[in-house]
Amino acid sequence: AQRVTQPEKLLSVFKGAPVELKCNYSYSGSPELFWYVQYSRQRLQLLLRHISRESIKGFTADLNKGETSFHLKKPFAQEEDSAMYYCALAIYRDDKIIFGKGTRLHILP
C-alpha cells in the first residue's frame, strides 16, 4: 500500500540551528516526492520536488531509495521557516498525491 509517514507532529528548533524534517514512504513503483508548505494564513503551496534537485529558501531534500526516505533539510533555521510542512508522494497512474500527516515546524528565537 502507498503510504507517507512523517513521524514528528511538532518540531521546535532554535533560530540558526539545522533543521531536518523526516519523511518516509512506501510505494512499489518509482517514487516521485514533494514537500508542500503552509505558512500561517496562507494557502498550501509546493516547496520543492525531488526530480528538480533544487534548493528553495535554503531547503533541500534528497531521495534515498534504500531507506525509502525524503527528508527535508536546512542548515540554518530562520524564523520565517515556521510553518506546517507536508511530505507528498505522487501516484502517476492516478494523477493523485498522497500526503503525510504533516509536521509543524516552530523556530524559536
Next chain:
Amino acid sequence: DVKVTQSSRYLVKRTGEKVFLECVQDMDHENMFWYRQDPGLGLRLIYFSYDVKMKEKGDIPEGYSVSREKKERFSLILESASTNQTSMYLCASSLRGITYNEQFFGPGTRLTVL
C-alpha cells in the same frame, strides 16, 4: 499565475443541512481535487475529477458527493451535514498527464457544523 478560488472562507451550518462548497480555477487544469484538512490527520482526499462530468472517490468519500459540470468548477456537496464534517476543506487543481504535476491549492473553507 494560477488562481484557485473557493466560494467561502468561513461557513457555519446546522446538522442536517445541505451544504455546497464551490471551487473555481482559471488555468484550464483538467484535474481537480477536494481534501479535508484536520490537525493530526493531515490532508485526506475526498473526491477528485479528471475531466468534466467525471469523478473518482478518494479515501474518505462517505457523506460527500461532487459535481463537475464545467471544466473550471468543482463542487463539493454535503447532502446532510453532520458535526463530524466540521473541518477545513481545501480544493486543488493540476494539469493532467504531465509528469511531476504540481497541485495548486485554494485558500480553504473552514466549515463548522453545529
